[in-house]
Structures are given as C-alpha cells and as structure tokens.
Amino acid sequence: MSVKIQAVKGMNDILPGDSDTWQFFEETIREWAASYGYRNIRTPIVEDTSLFVRSIGEVTDIVEKEMYSFEDALNGDKLTLRPEGTASCLRAVIQHNLLHAGPQRLWYMGQMYRHERPQKGRYRQFHQVGIEALGFAGPDIDAELLVMTASLWKRLGLRNIELQLNSLGTSEERARHRDALIRYLEQHQAALDEDGKRRLYTNPLRVLDTKNPALQDICNAAPKLADYLDDASRAHFEGVQALLSACDIEFSINPRLVRGLDYYNLTVFEWVTTELGSQGTVCGGGRYDPLIEQLGGKPTPACGFGMGIERLLLLIQEQGVATPDAAPDVYLVSQGQGIGGYVFQTAEALRASGLKVQQHCGEASFKSQMKKADASGARFAVLIGENEVGAGEVTVKPLLGQGEQQRVKIQQAAALILQ
Missing domain, CATH: 3.30.930.10 (Bira Bifunctional Protein; Domain 2)
Incomplete structure (x- = not known):
C-alpha cells in the first residue's frame, strides 16, 4: 500500500x-x-x-x-x-x-x-x-x-x-534617533536578549518592538523617535x-x-x-x-x-459574524425515461434567471433524491417527471416548511422562486 x-x-x-x-x-x-x-x-x-x-x-x-x-x-x-x-x-x-x-x-x-x-x-x-x-x-x-x-x-x-x-x-531624523538609541542600549547591553544584542548595531529600532516581557522597562525608557x-x-x-x-x-x-x-x-x-x-x-x-x-x-x-x-x-x-449562505436556491429532482434534455434545459433556464441550481445526476429513487435535496440546504426543489415534460411544466416544492408545491410553466418557475 x-x-x-x-x-x-x-x-x-x-x-x-x-x-x-x-x-x-x-x-x-x-x-x-x-x-x-x-x-x-x-x-x-x-x-x-x-x-x-x-x-x-x-x-x-x-x-x-x-x-x-x-x-x-x-x-x-x-x-x-x-x-x-x-x-x-x-x-x-x-x-x-x-x-x-x-x-x-x-x-x-x-x-x-x-x-x-x-x-x-x-x-x-x-x-x-x-x-x-x-x-x-x-x-x-x-x-x-x-x-x-x-x-x-x-x-x-x-x-x-x-x-x-x-x-x-525621515531617514535623517531616524539617524539622529538611532545614534541616541544605540548609546542608550549600550548601557543596558548585558540585559538584552539574543535578538536585542544582534540588532543593537544593525537595526536598533527593532529592539523596541520586542515582545520579551523582561525588556519592557528598558524599551519604555528608551529615547523616543517623536522627540527627533x-x-x-x-x-x-x-x-x-x-x-x-x-x-x-x-x-x-x-x-x-x-x-x-x-x-x-x-x-x-x-x-x-x-x-x-x-x-x-x-x-x-x-x-x-x-x-x-x-x-x-x-x-x-x-x-x-x-x-x-x-x-x-x-x-x-x-466573533460569530454571519456570512452569506452558499447553499443552492434550487435542487432539481427528476425521474422518467427520455427526459434528460428537458431537465438540462430547465436547469439552464433557472440559472439564466439568476438562481443557483444543483441538478441531481445519476440513478436514484425519488425518495433518495428528495433526501439529497433536503441535505443540500436549497430553499426549493424543482421536480420533473414524464407528466411535467408532457405538459411543458415543472413542480416547484418549498423545502423549508412554508407553502404548498405548485405545478407551473418553466417560464413561471423562476418568478415563483424569486418572489
């Protein structure tokens, strides 16, 4: 393995x-x-x-x-x-x-x-x-x-x-402050940690940025750049x-x-x-x-x-900030022979209206597809069977417990979902 x-x-x-x-x-x-x-x-x-x-x-x-x-x-x-x-x-x-x-x-x-x-x-x-x-x-x-x-x-x-x-x-003002800071830190050189000693002559201003608690009093009393x-x-x-x-x-x-x-x-x-x-x-x-x-x-x-x-x-x-829900608006459920083209056309028509559509792919029972629709977080399921195809319609089913399912023309489905 x-x-x-x-x-x-x-x-x-x-x-x-x-x-x-x-x-x-x-x-x-x-x-x-x-x-x-x-x-x-x-x-x-x-x-x-x-x-x-x-x-x-x-x-x-x-x-x-x-x-x-x-x-x-x-x-x-x-x-x-x-x-x-x-x-x-x-x-x-x-x-x-x-x-x-x-x-x-x-x-x-x-x-x-x-x-x-x-x-x-x-x-x-x-x-x-x-x-x-x-x-x-x-x-x-x-x-x-x-x-x-x-x-x-x-x-x-x-x-x-x-x-x-x-x-x-400016660089000139920092140079004057740097000279004063080095002279000050030299008086406390024995108390500096390894980083402080390494930076003393190369980048003394960074010594003041230390997070070492033992050096805070020394840094607080150091010459202030504002004075220069x-x-x-x-x-x-x-x-x-x-x-x-x-x-x-x-x-x-x-x-x-x-x-x-x-x-x-x-x-x-x-x-x-x-x-x-x-x-x-x-x-x-x-x-x-x-x-x-x-x-x-x-x-x-x-x-x-x-x-x-x-x-x-x-x-x-x-801070528990709420962010937008990434769930689809619609989960598209279908079952029947020879309806694949109609299902794809419906999905694309809904997407063209600005809806996020997750289309079920693969063989599965109606019950299994509805479980996946509920798990997706979508607000609606759009159901397509052979009867809907024959009538040029779809069934729109709310998934969050509000409203009754309705059978409508494809052109009306997006408006119903978006209202």
Whole structure:
C-alpha cells in the first residue's frame, strides 16, 4: 500500500465550507477597493531574490530567516517566493511605467510565503490583501487608507479592532534617533536578549518592538523617535490625526510601533485586536516614500498597507459574524425515461434567471433524491417527471416548511422562486 502524500507543513488546503467564507471575503474586498477608486494588479509569486533584499532590508528577520529562496536549476538565477506584496507591486509599476500616467491607486490579493513557525492564524503559505497609493505626498492619502480600513471592518461586521499610529520621520531624523538609541542600549547591553544584542548595531529600532516581557522597562525608557522629528514631519503626522478625528476614527499613538520592514517613513500604523491572542495585528502599513527610487524608479511618494486574510477570517469566526449562505436556491429532482434534455434545459433556464441550481445526476429513487435535496440546504426543489415534460411544466416544492408545491410553466418557475 503506497503512503499518502500530505500537504507541506504550514501550507494548508482550503476545503468547501471554509472556501465559502473565503469567497465572501474576496467579493467584499473587490467591491470595497473599487468603491475607493483602487484598481487590481496581479504579480508573479516568484521574483528575483534581490528585489526583496533591496526593499525589505538585508538585516531583517524576513530576509535573514524566513524567505523561501532557491537557485533556478536551469540558469542559476537566484529566486524567492514572495514574502510580501509591496515590493512585487512596485517592481511591476516601475517596469511598466505606470506612474507615467500619473498617481496610481492599486490593490492585490494572493499567496505569500515565509518560513516561520506555523501557529494559529499564521502559516508558511498565507494570503494577503494589499493596498498601495503611489504618487501622493500629503497626509490626506495616509488618512484615506485608514478611513478605508475602518469602513472594511464595518462591511465585514467586525468589531473590537483598534488603530495604533506612529511616525518614523525621515531617514535623517531616524539617524539622529538611532545614534541616541544605540548609546542608550549600550548601557543596558548585558540585559538584552539574543535578538536585542544582534540588532543593537544593525537595526536598533527593532529592539523596541520586542515582545520579551523582561525588556519592557528598558524599551519604555528608551529615547523616543517623536522627540527627533522636525517641523515638517510633525505637521504631516498632525495632519493625519486631524483628518481621522474629523471622520470620528478613534486611534492611539504607540511610540514603539516601528513595523518589521526597513522601507517605512513618516506615518506607520497597525490595526490590532485582543481576540486573537498574542498575535493581535490584523492589518499594518504606512508611508514608504524612499522605496520606489530605491528599486530603480523616479523619486515618488507612496503609502500602503497589507492585511492577512487568515487572521481576518479567524476573527470573523471568533466573533460569530454571519456570512452569506452558499447553499443552492434550487435542487432539481427528476425521474422518467427520455427526459434528460428537458431537465438540462430547465436547469439552464433557472440559472439564466439568476438562481443557483444543483441538478441531481445519476440513478436514484425519488425518495433518495428528495433526501439529497433536503441535505443540500436549497430553499426549493424543482421536480420533473414524464407528466411535467408532457405538459411543458415543472413542480416547484418549498423545502423549508412554508407553502404548498405548485405545478407551473418553466417560464413561471423562476418568478415563483424569486418572489
């Protein structure tokens, strides 16, 4: 007996039942993004490894530990399964000169890959929605992204998601803060954990993002980046806050919020919940003005965010959000000799009227077919026998205990079901 082949650890199948909720989520995303004027872009899953090294940063956990990278056996190219979507989106924008036509509002949805320890809501193959607004310099686009996400939570029926904000300023302001932070952390070097010591000189800002409880007092007392911002950076951040307040969007300032990618500047944000354990971030992003030039394009302001679909679907489940019923409207039951063509024509006529129709296939008794109709969750059964065929009719039978069955012409059946 051969051994069954299992899915790769951390890369999961999405089965019927679960996929119904995925489809509800995906359809909501498409309508939501379009309502704000964002257009869809789709990029390859595999990219040149250097794209992510240049964009994410060489000294980051993603590049150092988590990327699925390999060498093409045919030509030796160094390739990587995309660990996030922004870099791929910008590579496509630069390659195809999309900014030549002016600022762009783009969105995407798809698989990402990171080799990290699988845990609840976090997997090695995971799915993200990304929104990127390119060519907009002012705080209004930062605020638009946050108003957008707040509206998405309402569309999805989600609650108890809180917005945290911070400003990372410019690279010059961060450099001044970095020097002060390194001097401060050197005084506490003996107390730092392994990650903290490794990042002390390469990425000290990420030390402040530690989840280690033993380091919280040290991090809380560290120099604040906000104290190193100049007037322009402060004004930008205050502008974002003013627009959010005008839209009645609640937020808190988190001075230790830095995000995990090197390309951010000015506004950064996370939407967090306490209902998913310690891994509470469901959406995060911010402004990344230097990145397009860094990837070979012309200097262009940019802002965006990503959200993990698995995390949001888990929250939908945890909060008991009702999602649309995926059951068919009609289960089509038939019995008799030589009526197959009529049955197929009826099914197609009902579908053309906008109904979801599940047609019984294969030999089975009338009783067995009715059991399957009840189990399908359909609201109606449409019954076809030799008598119905002879009269050019069908019998419409309610399945949820309301109303009497009626025999009507095919043209009337859809109207009866839809009323």
